[in-house]
Amino acid sequence: xxxxxxxxxxxxxxxxxxxxxxxxxxxxxxxxxxxxxxxxxxxxxxxxxxxxxxxxxxxxxxxxxxxxxxxxxxxxxxxxxxxxxxxxxxxxxxxxxxxxxxxxxxxxxxxxxxxxxxxxxxxxxxxxxxxxxxxxxxxxxxxxxxxxxxxxxxxxxxxxxxxxxxxxxxxxxxxxxxxxxxxxxxxxxxxxxxxxxxxxxxxxxxxxxx
Amino acid sequence: xxxxxxxxxxxxxxxxxxxxxxxxxxxxxxxxxxxxxxxxxxxxxxxxxxxxxxxxxxxxxxxxxxxxxxxxxxxxxxxxxxxxxxxxxxxxxxxxxxxxxxxxxxxxxxxxxxxxxxxxxxxxxxxxxxxxxxxxxxxxxxxxxxxxxxxxxxxxxxxxxxxxxxxxxxxxxxxxxxxxxxxxxxxxxxxxxxxxxxxx
Numbered sequence: 001x002x003x004x005x006x007x008x009x010x011x012x013x014x015x016x017x018x019x020x021x022x023x024x025x026x027x028x029x030x031x032x033x034x035x036x037x038x039x040x041x042x043x044x045x046x047x048x049x050x051x052x053x054x055x056x057x058x059x060x061x062x063x064x065x066x067x068x069x070x071x072x073x074x075x076x077x078x079x080x081x082x083x084x085x086x087x088x089x090x091x092x093x094x095x096x097x098x099x100x101x102x103x104x105x106x107x108x109x110x111x112x113x114x115x116x117x118x119x120x121x122x123x124x125x126x127x128x129x130x131x132x133x134x135x136x137x138x139x140x141x142x143x144x145x146x147x148x149x150x151x152x153x154x155x156x157x158x159x160x161x162x163x164x165x166x167x168x169x170x171x172x173x174x175x176x177x178x179x180x181x182x183x184x185x186x187x188x189x190x191x192x193x194x195x196x197x198x199x200x201x202x203x204x205x206x207x208x209x210x
Numbered sequence: 211x212x213x214x215x216x217x218x219x220x221x222x223x224x225x226x227x228x229x230x231x232x233x234x235x236x237x238x239x240x241x242x243x244x245x246x247x248x249x250x251x252x253x254x255x256x257x258x259x260x261x262x263x264x265x266x267x268x269x270x271x272x273x274x275x276x277x278x279x280x281x282x283x284x285x286x287x288x289x290x291x292x293x294x295x296x297x298x299x300x301x302x303x304x305x306x307x308x309x310x311x312x313x314x315x316x317x318x319x320x321x322x323x324x325x326x327x328x329x330x331x332x333x334x335x336x337x338x339x340x341x342x343x344x345x346x347x348x349x350x351x352x353x354x355x356x357x358x359x360x361x362x363x364x365x366x367x368x369x370x371x372x373x374x375x376x377x378x379x380x381x382x383x384x385x386x387x388x389x390x391x392x393x394x395x396x397x398x399x400x401x402x403x404x405x406x407x408x409x410x
Contacts, residue, residue, distance in 0.1 A: 019255040019280035021306045023344055029287065031346050035297040153347070181346055203289045203298040 028188070030155070030181035030196035034204050040174035043210035045099035045163060047089045052076055054104040067106060071190045075104060078194040079157060082201040087209035099163040101171075105156040155179040155193055157200060159207075175207065233262040233271070233366075235377050237405025241279045244398045248389065249307060255280040258403055260377070262317060269319040274312070275333055279399070282306040293393065303345040309397065311337040311358045311385065319366075326367050333360040337385035339397065356387035356397070366407060377407045 053068035054075060079102055080090060091098045159175040177200035181192055201207060239256030243249040262273035287302040313335030320328045337358035343350045364379025381401045388395050 019282065019306075021282040021304050021342075021344060022284070023304055025284040025302075026304060026344065026346065027287065027302050028346070029302070031299065031301040031348065033297070033299045035292075038294070038296050180348060199300050203291075203300055 028181065028192065030179040030192055030199075032196050032199045032203065033178045033180075034175065034200050036175045036204065036206065037172065040206075042174070042207050045088065045161075046209060047091050047096075047098045048083055048100040048102055049091050049094045049096065049098035050076055050079055050083075050102040050104070051094070054106050057105055057107050072104075074190055075155070075193050075197065078197040079104065082198065086201070086207050097162075099161075101158075101160040101162050103158045103160060105158070107154040107156065153181050155181075155196065157197065175204065177204075231264045231266065231410070233260070233264070233273075233407050233409045235260050235405050235407030237377055237379070237403040239277060239279060239401055239403045241281070241383075241402075242400040243281060243307075244400060245389075245392075245394060245396070248392045248394065249281050249283050249305060251281065251283040253279050253281040256401070258405070260315075260405075260407070262315065269322045271315075271317045271319070271331075273315045273317075274335075275315050276310070276312050277401075278308070278310045279401075280306070280308050301345040303343050306340075306342045306344070307397070308340040308342075309337060309385065309387070310339075311335060311360065311383065313358060313360060325370060326365055328363075328365045330363050331361070333362065333381075334358070337387055337397075339385070339387040341387075341389060352390060354387050356385045358383060358385040360384070360401075362401075364403075366409075368409070373410055374406060374408050377403070377405050379403045 052073060054072045056067050083102065084090070088100070094101060155178075157177040157179070158173050161172045161174050165171055177197075179193065179196035179200065181189070181196065237258045237260065239253075239258050241253045241256050243251070243253070256277065256279035258275055258277040260273065260275045262271035264271045282304060284304050285302060287300065289298050289300040291298045311333070313333030315331055315333040317329045317331030320330075335358055337356045339354055339356065341352045341354075360381050360383040362379055362381035364377060366375050366377050368375030379402070381403075383397075383399050383401055385397045386395060387397045389397065
């Protein structure tokens, strides 16, 4: 009888393993996560500015290198095209008083945590947007913030409210997109990045001037 | 999770060896999820260890059962909006659910002493669930416990003179495990099982 129990247990043990999922069907498209501040009024903004360069974040916290080759410009152009299509007007300089500042960041070689929506998370530090003194990775844990884990290969697009900057210089982020994928791994990545930027706006129809 | 399975197997084996009129068996389980807004693909990767103690001169048994079922399904790219409208995620993904219910059971038998012994029963207990989402090169996990209720019908087919038989059964499982992705607070499925049992 004990042999029977043993046989039964062996049969059961054969099936006991958790099945490994078939991931072969997964696409290489970026995962696009967007979030907006609940009270954001996108109709109140008219102008925007975006730099031609993209900030690169990697495992060296003192490395503030910029990405400004033709690939970077294609990603920036995708943001421009979407903003223009939504009725916003680009200004030529960040010192020309734009209502919105748009910043693209590419994450390489590290996983970090950011919080949306809330204050601009200050990954560039320094005096970007004309506001100085904020350390890199400035955290804001205020009400309703969403914590994202941002892995390697991610593009981050921040929309920063410059029109309503407070006297304390804190910059709010009414909208942001975190696009996670394989940036830097294949020659198709830039096209995938452009598609991800387009998708960010597609799933955010509330971004419109009045 | 493996500790739970191993502990349960040892419990079943020990209980069966020391009891007088018992059944222990293993079955292959096929499960059809019925949460129609999420997983719909049938799982063929499942099993059960079923122990029953028969009450003398009654057509009733009490026992315990440990099941497991592994579901996975590919979902084409789609945009999921947060309920408050302030966020959205777009991706294709593979969803996997690994469910392990552990239940106390009672069964009633309709034709005691016959070769084919139909039964009806119910299992009540706990359901452990691991839910994973795979997208691009990333994975997110959600593990939780719930309560499970599982009415079942079936039959034990036992050739005369043997101490082994075939068990066939069907059940409907309602578990209270939550799935945050679809804002669901239950996981339901139809299950079919076929296996071998030993009685002494």
